[in-house]
Amino acid sequence: MAGVFRIQSAFLRRLLPQINKRLISTSKKNADSAVAEVTETVTKTKAKKNWISYGFDKKSEEADLNALHSVMFAAVTVCLIFGGFIMSYAPDYSLHDWAQREAFLELRRREDAGLPLISKDLIDPSKIVLPSDEELGDTEIII
Known part of the structure; x- marks a missing residue:
C-alpha cells in the first residue's frame, strides 16, 4: 500500500508543474495574439494550525495536550479500573453474604x-393481636 502511495506521489510531483502553467493573453482575442507561459512555484510552508485549547493551558499547545492526556489517563485507569477492582x-x-451463609447453616442444622x-x-x-371477624367484615383473606 505504501508503494502505491509513493508511486502516486511521484506521478503528482511530475504532473503538477505541467498543470500549474497558465497561458496569459495580452491582447484581445485575435488569432495572432502572443501567449506567455507563467509557472507558479509551490512553496511548502507549514501553516500554523488553528489550535483550540482543551481548557488546561491557554498559552501552550504542548502543555495543554500533556495535561489532557494525564487527566484522561487518571480518569480511566485510576477511577474506572482501580475503582472497579476495589469495589469487587x-x-x-452490609453483611449480606454473612446472613445468607448463616441461614444455610441454620437450615442444615434443622x-x-x-x-x-x-x-x-x-x-x-x-403476643400476636389479630383483628376480630367483625373488624374484617367482607375483606378477602389470601393465604
Whole structure:
C-alpha cells in the first residue's frame, strides 16, 4: 500500500508543474495574439494550525495536550479500573453474604436434627393481636 502511495506521489510531483502553467493573453482575442507561459512555484510552508485549547493551558499547545492526556489517563485507569477492582474485592460491610451463609447453616442444622425448617411457634401466639371477624367484615383473606 505504501508503494502505491509513493508511486502516486511521484506521478503528482511530475504532473503538477505541467498543470500549474497558465497561458496569459495580452491582447484581445485575435488569432495572432502572443501567449506567455507563467509557472507558479509551490512553496511548502507549514501553516500554523488553528489550535483550540482543551481548557488546561491557554498559552501552550504542548502543555495543554500533556495535561489532557494525564487527566484522561487518571480518569480511566485510576477511577474506572482501580475503582472497579476495589469495589469487587472490598469486604461485605452490609453483611449480606454473612446472613445468607448463616441461614444455610441454620437450615442444615434443622434438617439434620429432624426439626421443621421454620417453627410454627417462632413467635409466641399470645403476643400476636389479630383483628376480630367483625373488624374484617367482607375483606378477602389470601393465604
